[in-house]
Amino acid sequence: MVLGIQPNQGLLEREWMALSQMLTEKSPALDIIPFPSKLDGMNSKKWKHDFVFVRDLYVSNQGGDVVIARFREKERQAEVKIIEEWLMDQDVKVHTLPNDDNHFIEGGEFYYCSNENILFAGESRNSLKGNEKTAELLDVEDLVILRSNSFHLDTLCTPVFNADNELCLLIVCTALLEKESVDQLKKMMHNRNIPILEIPPEEAIGTTGKLGSFAVNCLPLPGQLIGAAEFKSETVRTALTEHNITHSVVSLTQFHLSGGSVHCLTNEL
Numbered sequence: 001m002v003l004g005i006q007p008n009q010g011l012l013e014r015e016w017m018a019l020s021q022m023l024t025e026k027s028p029a030l031d032i033i034p035f036p037s038k039l040d041g042m043n044s045k046k047w048k049h050d051f052v053f054v055r056d057l058y059v060s061n062q063g064g065d066v067v068i069a070r071f072r073e074k075e076r077q078a079e080v081k082i083i084e085e086w087l088m089d090q091d092v093k094v095h096t097l098p099n100d101d102n103h104f105i106e107g108g109e110f111y112y113c114s115n116e117n118i119l120f121a122g123e124s125r126n127s128l129k130g131n132e133k134t135a136e137l138l139d140v141e142d143l144v145i146l147r148s149n150s151f152h153l154d155t156l157c158t159p160v161f162n163a164d165n166e167l168c169l170l171i172v173c174t175a176l177l178e179k180e181s182v183d184q185l186k187k188m189m190h191n192r193n194i195p196i197l198e199i200p201p202e203e204a205i206g207t208t209g210k211l212g213s214f215a216v217n218c219l220p221l222p223g224q225l226i227g228a229a230e231f232k233s234e235t236v237r238t239a240l241t242e243h244n245i246t247h248s249v250v251s252l253t254q255f256h257l258s259g260g261s262v263h264c265l266t267n268e269l
Contacts, residue, residue, distance in 0.1 A: 108152035122153030155205035163223035217261035
């Protein structure tokens with residue numbers, strides 16, 4: 001996101017340790033996958049891998065089905081083979097998309113709401129057919145496509161789940177969405193009586209001239225929201241309190257330089 005900037009390695013390691021400690025305390029079960037060193041060894045000049053952002057590599061319905069990513073950027077495809085090997089050892093059914101020019105997905109373009117069986121899907125890095133096939137493979141009831149010029153859907157919105165894992169709020173930067181998607185989203189949330197909480201681009205990915213805080217790039221868990229920055233909006237903070245949502249914050253400044261935050265660094269099975 002900031003070309004030419006190299007992360008401060010010491011600070012990066014401290015931020016990673018703080019995140020892993022927080023996840024250990026707040027997640028019912030946590031697997032930390034070692035970085036596959038062979039990615040740095042094979043075809044190192046050809047691949048532009050980003051394996052630390054494990055969110056991109058697959059999407060799960062948290063009920064036993066997983067769809068492996070198919071990157072539009074071929075330089076990242078090596079990551080998929082490695083995560084597929086790991087997933088094959090887990091208690092899940094692994095699905096792949098058709099191998100053609102019409103089916104592309106990245107996990108950062110999705111938010112899945114298991115209780116409601118809703119799949120929110122972006123179309124910045126995903127194709128329409130990729131989204132539709134993913135929804136089919138995950139046996140999704142409602143596919144909600146949100147179009148934007150933003151990097152990934154998770155850089156502009158997050159669902160919030162109450163203690164019963166019900167979708168109770170949606171935090172979103174509508175300024176980064178196309179108008180048709182905003183209208184569709186507002187209608188759907190109104191029909192389900194779920195409030196939409198608006199945030200500015202500064203609390204999402206940011207603007208062309210300035211990187212945002214990535215506050216919205218959260219890991220939503222039942223009754224919890226884990227992110228890397230506080231929301232400045234009093235409306236958002238009040239709504240989280242009213243729904244008994246614990247909002248935990250851990251600094252991830254060095255990961256933001258590559259365009260990712262808590263949601264990007266985590267994934268669910």
